[in-house]
Amino acid sequence: MAILSHNSVSSVFQRYEDLIETLHISDQYTGVIDDAVEDESGGVVVKVPERKIIFTHTAPRSAKHGNMKSLEPLLRFILQLIDRVNKYKLTREGREKAIKNRQRVAQNVQKLSHQQRQEAAQVRKEERKKAEKEKLLQESDPDKTRKWEEKEHKRALKKQSRVKQKVMRVG
Numbered sequence: 001m002a003i004l005s006h007n008s009v010s011s012v013f014q015r016y017e018d019l020i021e022t023l024h025i026s027d028q029y030t031g032v033i034d035d036a037v038e039d040e041s042g043g044v045v046v047k048v049p050e051r052k053i054i055f056t057h058t059a060p061r062s063a064k065h066g067n068m069k070s071l072e073p074l075l076r077f078i079l080q081l082i083d084r085v086n087k088y089k090l091t092r093e094g095r096e097k098a099i100k101n102r103q104r105v106a107q108n109v110q111k112l113s114h115q116q117r118q119e120a121a122q123v124r125k126e127e128r129k130k131a132e133k134e135k136l137l138q139e140s141d142p143d144k145t146r147k148w149e150e151k152e153h154k155r156a157l158k159k160q161s162r163v164k165q166k167v168m169r170v171g
Helices: 007-015 068-087 092-138 142-170
Strands: 020-029 050-057
Touching: 007 068, 050 068, 092 142
Parallel strands: none
Antiparallel strands: 020 050
16 A cells, blocks of 8 residues: 555654554455354344454553653554545555455355355264264164164265266266
């Protein structure tokens, strides 16, 4: 951003580097990812993006910045930065690059959530099988046990044949 590359900005950052924690400027801020809200159906509610400047700093503890009065130039700078950012307009290339980056991040988040859902489904499936096996082992009927083992054997054979078919199609 051209605003942040100005000499006065870098000098303020250098002067107060031990007090400045973060400076986040966004025209599409939707909140912290950890604060995602779910609706009744279990889906994530998408917040409306808004323009935000988030600035965090620590209170002075050293002799260099002895009292809160010494923070006045920093706070004035932040207020001026808000005005500068408000007047700043992205170029067409910058806007396209930002859109492309946001789409890439959204795709990564979507892939991650899909992978997490798949893993959760796999865990539930394994737990169900384990519970079924435990229930069967607790019963003393050998006929039911034998039938269940045959059924599991057929499933394993079917799964193996699918894997072989996939290998033959690829090769």
